[in-house]
Amino acid sequence: MNRSLVIGGGLVGSLIAIHLARRGHEVDIFERHPDFRIEADTKRPALNLTLCERGLRALGEVGLRERVEALAAPAHGRSIHGEDGFTAYQPYGAHGEAIHSIARSELNETLINLAEGLPGIAFHFGQKCTHLDLATPSARFEDVRTGAITEIKPDRIFGADGAYSTVRLHLQKLERFNYSQQYLSQGYKSLKIPARADGMPVLESGSLHVWPRGQRMLIGFPNRNASVSLSLLLPFDGAHSFASLTTADELRSFFHAWFPDVAELIPGLAEQFFARPPNSLLTVRCAPWSYEDKVLLVGDAAHAILPSYGQGANAGFDDCSVFVQCMDEYGDDWRSVFRAFEARRRPSMDYMADLCVEHFVELCELVADPNFLKRKELERRLNDLYPDLYQSLYTMVTFTTTPYIEAMRIEHRQRKFMDRLIADEGYDLDVESPRIKELLLRLSHEEIA
C-alpha cells in the first residue's frame, strides 16, 4: 500500500496528487489555507498566470488540457505601451502561437475539483504543518480554526508547499543541503480592469499588455470574461516605490505620470491598491530535492523562479510529467524515482533560475535598447522563414516542450552564431539569401557554434 502525504494543495500539489491517486496511492493533501472555493482567500494575491505548451501538455496528461484552454484567454503577442503613448504589437510567432492567460485560483479550482472526485484522495484545508519528522516520516498539522491536531505517518511526503516551503525548511537543517533564496528589490500588486458595460474588453483582447518603465512595469493579462488582470511591479523602497506611495493622491499622481493611459481604466484604484501589502518575488535554488525514499520537493518548493518567462506554473506542471515518467521507470524503488526526477529536472531549473534573473533585467532595461530590439526583430525574421532551423530561446521555452537545459545549449550556439552574423553583416542582412539558409542548416546540425 502506498500512502502519500502531499503538503500544499496548490497547482502542483493537486496535479501530483491526481497522478498518485490514479496509480492507486492513498493520498492525503494538507493545505494551509482554507478552501478558497468556499471562502475567498484574501491573503493570497489574485494573480493571473500564463500557460504555455509544456504546462498544457502536462494538464493534457490528466485530461484537462481542453477544459483549461476553454477557461483561459489566449494572447498571441505582446502589446508594448511606450512612454510616448504609442503601442507596438509583437506577435509571439508567425505560426499562430499563443500563451493562455488564466487566474491562478480558477486553474487551481479546476485541478482540486478533478482531484477530489478521484477515489483515494482526501483534501484537508486550513491545516498548518507544525511538525515534520523526515526520518519516520511523519507530520503534524494544526487546524487553523479549531486548533485541533492531526498526526499522520505516510509512506512518503511530497513537499508541494511553494516558494516559502515548510518542508524545505526542514531539509535545510540537514547537513550538506545547499540552499539559496534571493529576493528581487521589486514587488508587485494585483489590480483589475473590468470589462466594459457592454461586455467588451477595455484593452484590446488577444494580447498581453506591457508598460515597461525601467525598474517599474505594468502587465495586463487578458481574461475570458473580457476583464484584464494587472500586475504592477515597483521597487519596494526609494522614489516612486511601494514605500513612497502612501495616499490616494500620491497614487493618482504616480499613475498619471507613469501610466497615464491606464489610470482612468481602473475603478477604485486606491481602494484596490491599498487593500493589501505588495507581494515579493524570489528565486529559490536548493539541492538535494529529496530525503532518502521518504520526502520529495516539487514545484516552487524545489525551484521558485522569477516570472520573467511566465514559467513558474508551467515548470511545476512539467515536474509532474517527468515525475510520472520516473515512477513508470522505477516502480516502487522510490529512492531511484526521486533521484532520477532530480537528475532530469534540476539542471533545467538551475539554468532557468539564472535565465529568469537575467531576463528580468532585460525586460526592465534592454527593451529600450535599439540594438536589442533590432536583434529580436532579426531573430523573428529568421524564425518566420525557417521555423525548423531557427527558434529563439523564448520560442523554445514557450512553444515547445524541449527541456530548458537543452534549449539553453541550442541558444548558446545560436547566440555565438548571431553575434558573428551581426558583426559581419549588420542587422539588415538579407535573410532570404541561400547563404543564410546554408549557415542555418549547418548551425542546426551543430557544425558551427
Add this chain to the structure above:
Amino acid sequence: MNRSLVIGGGLVGSLIAIHLARRGHEVDIFERHPDFRIEADTKRPALNLTLCERGLRALGEVGLRERVEALAAPAHGRSIHGEDGFTAYQPYGAHGEAIHSIARSELNETLINLAEGLPGIAFHFGQKCTHLDLATPSARFEDVRTGAITEIKPDRIFGADGAYSTVRLHLQKLERFNYSQQYLSQGYKSLKIPARADGMPVLESGSLHVWPRGQRMLIGFPNRNASVSLSLLLPFDGAHSFASLTTADELRSFFHAWFPDVAELIPGLAEQFFARPPNSLLTVRCAPWSYEDKVLLVGDAAHAILPSYGQGANAGFDDCSVFVQCMDEYGDDWRSVFRAFEARRRPSMDYMADLCVEHFVELCELVADPNFLKRKELERRLNDLYPDLYQSLYTMVTFTTTPYIEAMRIEHRQRKFMDRLIADEGYDLDVESPRIKELLLRLSHEEIA
C-alpha cells in the same frame, strides 16, 4: 539600561560580550553546549585555527593580544609536502611575518575566562534556544540536561551562534531576507600527532605543514606543546572518501598510498579517525544582518566562509572591532549602529566568501600548476624588494588590517598589472630594474591598472 542577550558563547560571542559589558551593558550569554572547561565537548571537532594581524589586533583591544600570542605557536611559512616525498618551504614574507596557530578551545577558554570576570556578564551553558521572538525581542531556552525553561526579554539580541545559527534561521523567515548556504563536497576530520617522548616536535616547528593532493589535503597546525593538530580533508563520497574508508585496514592502505610520510606518526590512527563523523565546510551569505534595532548577526552566523585563507575567526574578531567603532559613533541609536556595522562589514565578507571558494580550488588544483607557482614566486620577489609598493593579496589579508574589500580593489589592479608584465616580459624579468620600480610606483598611485 542596556540588557543584551548574546546567543552563542564561542569566540565571537565571548568577545562581543566583553565589549558590551565594558560599556556598562548587562550581558547574558546563552550557549547551547555544556561548559567545555568542565566537561570535554566530544561533539565539536578539536580543531586549530590561525590568528593573523586583524584577529590579534581585535584581541589587543580587550588586552588579550600578548596572552594569546603566548599560547599560540607561530608559523613563519608553509612546508609543502609533495607527492614525491620532498618538502618545499615557502616563507609567508621576507620580514618575519607569522601566523599564530592555536586550538579553538584554548582561545575560547581564554575569552570566556576574561568575560566571566567582568561585572554584568553571566554565562549560561547547555542552553538550547527553542523559541525566538524577533519583534519583542524575547528568547526561550531549554536546559539540555534538566529540561528547565528560561525566558528572557532583553533590549537586543546578538546572534553569535555560528554557521548553523538559530537566530539567522528566524531572520530567514522574514520577507526579503536573502540567504544562501553552500556546502563543499569535501569535509574534514581532526587528528593529532603528539610531541616526541623528549618533548620535541615530530614535524619541524615554526611552519604550517601542507600535503596537497588535489581534492584531498592534509594540514598540520603546530602547537606550543610541540604536538601537531592535523586536519584531513577528503571528499564525502566516491573513491578515497570518508564514505569509502570504513575499516582500519582501508584507512591504513589509504594513508600509506596518499600520505606515507605521516601514516606512522599518528598513534591510534584508526581510533582517532573513526571516533567522530567528518565535519562539513560551508559558505553562508545573507542580508540584512539585523532586524530593526533589536537583533544583529555577528561572526559566522552572518558570514561563514571556507577556511582557505584562515580567516574565519579573524573575520569574526574583526566584526567586534568594527562593531565597537559603530557603537562609539552612534551611541544608543542602535538601528544606526547595526546598519553602519553591516555597511562596513558586509561588502568585505561577501567578497571574502567568493574569494575563499575560489582559493579553495586554487589550493586543491593550482598548486601543481607551474605557471601559478612562477607567478607566486615573482610576486614574492616584488614584495621582498618593495614591501611598501607590492603586497600580494595573501599578505594584505593576513598581515595587514586593510579591509578585505579594499585589499580586493588593490589586488584587482595588481592582477591586471601582473598579467601585462608577465605577457610582456615573462616570469624571469629583472625585478631590480629601475623601470619595474617606476611601474610599481605608478601602480601604487593608481595611475595604472
